[in-house]
Amino acid sequence: MPHTRRPGSCPQPARRCGAIAAVALLVLGLSCPSSRGLAEAPPPAAARTMADVLAAATAADWRPLDPARTLYLDLDRGRVVIELAPGFAPEHAVNVLRLARAGYYDGVPIARVQDNFVVQWGGAGRALPEGVRERLPPEFEVAAGPGLPFTRLPDPDGYAPETGHSDGLPAGRDPSSGTAWLAHCYGMVGAGRDNAVDSGNGAELYVVIGHAPRQLDRNIALVGRVVLGMELLAALPRGPAPMGFLERPEEGTAIRRVRVAADLPVAERMPIEVLRTDTATFAALVEARRNRRDEWYRRPAGHIDLCNVPVPARVR
């Protein structure tokens, strides 16, 4: 059957590309359909695209993932890389690291895949390993003191008085209460809980795979973010039972194993970097996305939703 690809008729059009790692482009959903623009002078600052901004980023704009809080979650089809957020959920991070090191998640099926909401897994039938606490304090928000990095976004948000990024993580902040919290954007990882607020412990984890369910913010502990591999989780077949549960989880996708990057020899760790969110480069990236400037866009939005801000990652 004949089929001609027409990238130009995509809702997001072709963009100029410079010397950017291909993986960063993939994470951002940009493309390099031609070499057009490579030899051109850089466009004026006011018209910089996201690709322009990333192409001009320096080594200092990127930071390596911290192996001590990075998880490699291996599926048969590939790897999901998660960075934990001990700055927001320290007790949960301790538990999750201990669970991972004890092999608690290994072989566990992804038992829930609810369309436009979450995937979820947990070794619920298994006894918790030694040193893992069964109940944890509800780490739903933290004090937004001077020690907490927070790069504020310029636009208003309906769910939080202020939004921004804290060390690469989407977050809300309330100056009146002096608190901050992680936001349920696509790719965020949380710890399932029962009705009691202290009933979560990290043994059951979920990942947001749909439009941001921000109503969950401050109701449950987010523990980290998927940095790479979201496409593997988001493409899992949806569970047919209520709330997206699989009827036979054992026939679904299982987690082969979860390891802490720091436990692997250096040569086996993935050289992943994420764009720092406390830099002029990141601010320029946000601005380029708030107001898209290229031949395709006719009406720049003049606004960006917290969960529409990409935090690029790349494999060096």
Place this chain on the structure above:
Amino acid sequence: MPHTRRPGSCPQPARRCGAIAAVALLVLGLSCPSSRGLAEAPPPAAARTMADVLAAATAADWRPLDPARTLYLDLDRGRVVIELAPGFAPEHAVNVLRLARAGYYDGVPIARVQDNFVVQWGGAGRALPEGVRERLPPEFEVAAGPGLPFTRLPDPDGYAPETGHSDGLPAGRDPSSGTAWLAHCYGMVGAGRDNAVDSGNGAELYVVIGHAPRQLDRNIALVGRVVLGMELLAALPRGPAPMGFLERPEEGTAIRRVRVAADLPVAERMPIEVLRTDTATFAALVEARRNRRDEWYRRPAGHIDLCNVPVPARVR
């Protein structure tokens, strides 16, 4: 391997359930894990959950899909049902109906699956059938006159002065310009275009499968909404090439055929109903979702984002 399901530890907890069609629950992502609550007195209005509201809905709260603008898009794994929006994109609707009736989409591969963005297909290599216009006016917004239904949401939005629903479709409105437009929420269907604003014609269609890319609003024509079957599109394996294109689309998922419901004998049409969005029931549903009230939620959001409002559908 032992595994005990623990629905109670889901981020969205169990809810009370009444006499609601199971499909409506599925669309909403609710659950009926037990019969608890069935014999209880109804909770006070202020504490009604979404399930409560739907259980109390009457026949007049639902409307049948209009077969003249309903498409059945059949994949090998199931059916995607699309309702076109001639009120917002009349010329596109005419073209899409003609393309469907000419078999233009039949056998076409879904050539683009970009994570957290869109799926896209089109018979780009095929000649347009007779009667199908190659270029269409840019139907990006319409006059928001008294003839245009619009049920406004109570909360502010960053992308539009006002948001709400127009005959079941998420929409923005600007009183200063007197215009309204469809919004790029999860499940919305649009017509791909090239850089020229009149280059879209419906031969190439996309569906939003991720966090709402609202920056596209008013930059491209949305032509309808997926009413049922989103889980089939959203779970497609992501394309590895830039912008989510498949390297070998012919090996991916193909559209078996697309038909207009009105062209089928009545007995073969699906008896689908969608909840009306201009009723007190819908307003109550929105309020129940703005402020979740059950044992699990500790902090009602007091806000709802346009693209977080469900428009339930059911098969009678």
